[in-house]
Amino acid sequence: MTDDKISENIEEYLEVLYRNGSNKEQVSTTTLSNDLGIAPGSVTQMLKKLEKLGYINYTPYRGASLTDEGMKIAQKITRKHRILEKFLFEVLKVKEENVHAQACEMEHTLSDEAERALCGMLQHPDLCPDENIIPACDFDFDSCQQCFSVKDFDNIINRQFNLLSISELNPDTTGIISFIRGNDQLLDSISEVGIAVGNHLHYYNTDGEEYLVNIEDDEFSLPSEMANNIFIRV
Template identity: 75%
Template sequence: MSEDKISENIEEYLEVLYRNGSNGEQVSTTKLSKDLGIAPGSVTQMLKKLENLGYINYTPYKGAILTDEGMKIAQKITRKHRILEKFLMDVLKIKEENIHEQACEMEHTLSDEAERALCTMLHNPDLCPEDNVIPACDFDFDSCKQCYSQKDFDQVINRKFNLLSVSELTSDSEGTVSFIRGNDELLDDIAALNIQVGNHLKYSFNEDSVDNSYSIMVEDKELNIPVEMANNIFIRI
């Protein structure tokens, strides 16, 4: 099933699943029912449909987990939603209490080209107004510098795997650094710590870490990085 044929209803389900279980956590039918405002029986029927489509793994009476394909779609629609929220608040100055609903209405029709333009105009934002991490784009780039220099996006290959930022990881998660987001200054600060695409990175929760920092191991070197870096360093799990 191609992404351009996915219904808004399916996108909404996948978006809620991502919001509550982006790192492989199982999301209960009760939680989905509450967040979506839909009766549990109807949620169960949709979860069975989503499993048949290959977007989730569903266990009756326990809940659902996104598959890699479901995660790909969920991240894309979540990215559009959160970038739109940032645009509505920072540029259009829409009242904070109204931006979520308006972003929900707009996200399903926002083209990939418009999303990319918004990202560039907003200088590659890492957080939405509610301080939730904006997922990385799905272009097969190492950093935003490559995006800036790209003239013909029709020639760009899309990434075949999903990413999570360091700040989205659970304790003892590990993977390969595959994308680093940010302006030249942030990219230079990250490079100065010898963190680069291709490094193996492991995150471990550390109670002794300084507030608003993340304790990571990069190629056997222990580092404490600030939250701004953690939001913008993405690893392939």
């Protein structure tokens, strides 16, 4: 597996862009400036650099959105941050008000191998303590069962495309189910209703509790536990 080092500063920018525009929506310079605590002029200079690197699309005076490559990096660092929050809060019992800052300090140095081990120990979590979605890993598996079956980390390869869970999608989004996350019980529950990797999916909307989708011409009203853990290729 490759481990090309990206600066912490770049990761922070991409993480904020993902937090405010996970569906590649344009995020304003003002939003970035406020979230990062950095002057707008400095943010603008960094956005120009990120565009040259191919991580974002930048429109002067309007803002920026993630490219596929930028989204890949942003999802990876966001995933590490939120898994660390889960670990710090639920296992180490760190005070909730201290969890975010501690995770920020640790996320940049957490290896992919350690991230995978944490995910397994926490039984493949879907939400961090703030109830934000933990992005899918970028390992090339169809499910967590497949991941668990591979013992040697050096034999794992990275997925070449990005994923979003049903609960992260904008209404009227169509795609192919490419990964299903969860422990054996959840995976069995999803399989029992006839949902599988490779199925074509159209997401309509949510009423706040259930997610309305069409999968292979069948209509489903999915609870959040399932919608958080069924991912389509984007």
